[in-house]
Amino acid sequence: MAEWLQIPGPLLLVGAGKMGGAMLDGWINLGLDPKSTYVIDPQPSPEMVASLEASGVTLNPTEMPMPAVIILAVKPQMADAVLPTLRSYIHQTLVISVMAGKTLATLEAGLPAGAAVVRAMPNTPAAVGRSITVLVANDKVAQSQREIADSLMAAVGEVAWLEDESLMDAVTAVSGSGPAYVFLLAETLTYAGLRAGLSADMAATLARATVAGAGELLHRTDIPPAVLRKNVTSPGGTTAAALDVLMADDGMEALMIKAVEAAAKRSRELGS
Structure with missing residues (x-):
């Protein structure tokens, strides 16, 4: 910088x-x-x-x-x-x-x-x-x-x-619209915490700190995101159970591909 x-x-x-x-x-x-x-x-x-x-x-x-x-x-x-x-x-x-x-x-x-x-x-x-x-x-x-x-x-x-x-x-x-995707992650993680029984303040605090902290870890290291994910995931543990849902065929990867394709298409439309 x-x-x-x-x-x-x-x-x-x-x-x-x-x-x-x-x-x-x-x-x-x-x-x-x-x-x-x-x-x-x-x-x-x-x-x-x-x-x-x-x-x-x-x-x-x-x-x-x-x-x-x-x-x-x-x-x-x-x-x-x-x-x-x-x-x-x-x-x-x-x-x-x-x-x-x-x-x-x-x-x-x-x-x-x-x-x-x-x-x-x-x-x-x-x-x-x-x-x-x-x-x-x-x-x-x-x-x-x-x-x-x-x-x-x-x-x-x-x-x-x-x-x-x-x-x-x-x-x-990917990057121009990308911050909104990350903010949505924090937003939906907060809501999931509420559904799991946490108070609104606690759910929001945990979600914000987790997303910000994970982002800072990505920023400070050259370790690929996939390796960082695996480092957090113990076989048969709680994280693995959550990732089974997020990494299903209709999970986060499929949704993100559709989202990026939609944003790119809209960018082309705005240029015409």
Whole structure:
């Protein structure tokens, strides 16, 4: 992860919702100059307004200097309306889009000819510096701009680059949407604890700590998940009994494959 974040000019964030706000929090925490940071959001929440005012970031400026970087973090359905409004802000500007499904070709069509565009898929753990972001660039992105994109995303977690853009739908389905799957695990484990007789507070505490702790163990070791699972599982024990259910033919693996396929399909639909 980047230790200190600097970019060669102003940064404009278009859309400061869950993802945009998570990235911005991470960047500010790592030293991005708030006086050179601008946010455009037509319907800011009261929480967003208060957060930006506290950090010193300018919201919905009437005028601003030409940005070195523009981050597009609006919903993909808003792309057609938003892209034309940014044309006057783009001059040797790096455009980074985190809009699910919107291809490089679609973005290029809505921006001035020759625009340098990077497509990125981070996830919401960016707010705590634990995102994983996958990026792919068009052929107009200079090496120096590629390094800027890498630095911005490394400031909020791990970074990986693709050369084959067609894989971005799968990336979106696995890591972009993935935190929701983990939160659902914690949610359903809490409910199962309640059904087993635990109090609501105890079930929630155990589920949250277990999911977070297992995730941290994964983070701190290179041991494959399958080996970690086997290390917890004694033959004929309680964990084995539970895994017999979860690993049945219609169990977790089958459900997760269907879920990822559905998310990837939706990502392709959003890009069309």
